[in-house]
Amino acid sequence: MEKSIERIWKEGFLKQDAMVAPKVNDLYNQKSDHIIDKIIRMGKINLYAIAIGSLVVLTIALMVGSYMGGTLLFLVLNSLVWAAVQNSKGLQRIDKGGSSYEYINSFNNWLQSYIRKFRRIYRVVYPLIFFAFLLGFWEYGGADITRELLESNPDMTFILGVPKLVFIIGLLIVGLAALFSGPLYRFDVWSVYGPVLRKLKEILTDMEELRS
Amino acid sequence: MSSDFYTTSIVPFSGIIIKICRAYTNSQEDFEDYYQEVCLQIWKSRENFRGDSEWSTWIYRLSLNVCLTLLKKRKSNGRQFSSDRLPDEAMEDSTAFESESLNVLYDAIRQLSEIDRGVILLYLEEKSYQEIAHIIGTNANNVGVRIKRIKERLKKLLDGKIN
Numbered sequence: 001m002e003k004s005i006e007r008i009w010k011e012g013f014l015k016q017d018a019m020v021a022p023k024v025n026d027l028y029n030q031k032s033d034h035i036i037d038k039i040i041r042m043g044k045i046n047l048y049a050i051a052i053g054s055l056v057v058l059t060i061a062l063m064v065g066s067y068m069g070g071t072l073l074f075l076v077l078n079s080l081v082w083a084a085v086q087n088s089k090g091l092q093r094i095d096k097g098g099s100s101y102e103y104i105n106s107f108n109n110w111l112q113s114y115i116r117k118f119r120r121i122y123r124v125v126y127p128l129i130f131f132a133f134l135l136g137f138w139e140y141g142g143a144d145i146t147r148e149l150l151e152s153n154p155d156m157t158f159i160l161g162v163p164k165l166v167f168i169i170g171l172l173i174v175g176l177a178a179l180f181s182g183p184l185y186r187f188d189v190w191s192v193y194g195p196v197l198r199k200l201k202e203i204l205t206d207m208e209e210l211r212s
Numbered sequence: 213m214s215s216d217f218y219t220t221s222i223v224p225f226s227g228i229i230i231k232i233c234r235a236y237t238n239s240q241e242d243f244e245d246y247y248q249e250v251c252l253q254i255w256k257s258r259e260n261f262r263g264d265s266e267w268s269t270w271i272y273r274l275s276l277n278v279c280l281t282l283l284k285k286r287k288s289n290g291r292q293f294s295s296d297r298l299p300d301e302a303m304e305d306s307t308a309f310e311s312e313s314l315n316v317l318y319d320a321i322r323q324l325s326e327i328d329r330g331v332i333l334l335y336l337e338e339k340s341y342q343e344i345a346h347i348i349g350t351n352a353n354n355v356g357v358r359i360k361r362i363k364e365r366l367k368k369l370l371d372g373k374i375n
Binding site for chain 1: 223226227229230231243244247248255256309311313314316317332336363368369370374
């Protein structure tokens with residue numbers, strides 16, 4: 001006669017060795033690996049996107065005749081990629097042999113110093129990006145703007161060959177980009193990495209609580 | 213997690229967690245991951261336990277929810293299979309228990325739908341229909357009908373495999 005499922009269950013679990021629980025000693029091992037892998041993967045994708053994007057922008061700029069603006073933007077963006085790659089080398093020095101807490105903590109320290117360093121770099125990069133765009137637009141349509149402005153105001157003054165008003169507006173935009181580079185960078189980072197950075201912080205908090 | 217909490221609030225109920233996690237995993241590695249995640253979630257959610265049910269009932273519910281969530285996550289990552297029928301290669305954990313009959317029963321349970329797995333586990337743990345209904349969020353009549361249907365399915369799946 002076949003055993004009922006109830007009997008199989010009872011008999012099977014009578015022996016205590018059927019219930020050996022796995023060790024719970026490294027709860028966040030996988031989680032920390034996952035989150036770090038994800039952030040690194042996102043970073044790589046981001047760099048590829050910047051490099052490819054800069055090439056696309058350069059091509060378009062050359063096609064429409066914005067040679068200097070396009071080239072400057074291309075150079076700035078690729079310098080950024082180069083700086084990011086150079087700074088990512090520090091990742092290889094993180095010791096993966098320790099506990100998952102030590103690993104994730106070292107990674108977080110590295111990431112925070114990376115973000116601080118790039119916040120400083122972006123103080124220069126943002127104004128340069130805006131300047132490159134303005135230069136590109138000026139190369140593309142500057143002559144038409146100058147002609148129209150001259151028609152309405154034949155006595156206007158020029159600075160470095162650019163109508164004074166346009167020059168001041170350009171200077172203001174570049175200046176504002178430099179002034180607000182901090183918030184801009186924060187917005188930039190959080191719009192891309194916000195959810196994973198929050199997750200990283202959450203895991204670290206939990207791990208610290210687990211250790212206490 | 214303090215060792216006190218683990219020793220007093222989880223270890224006495226680890227049997228529940230093991231039984232549930234085994235039903236939702238096909239390998240020792242996955243089982244350990246699920247087990248650890250359940251323990252972690254118990255610890256993280258401990259303050260949500262309001263005492264309106266027994267601690268063990270709360271652990272059943274939480275374990276089921278964690279397993280279902282992990283299964284869903286892994287499915288979306290392409291690491292799991294349709295719950296209705298597992299391919300042969302997924303049956304690698306058919307020697308998890310010393311009792312051969314229990315292993316065969318678990319293999320059959322793993323072929324049930326995700327919710328049915330939870331229902332039959334609770335039934336086998338001798339939970340009342342009312343308790344099962346409370347844990348899975350349905351009514352006792354529905355549980356009764358469901359259990360009857362699951363037992364028939366299991367009987368077919370086990371036919372000739374257990375003496």
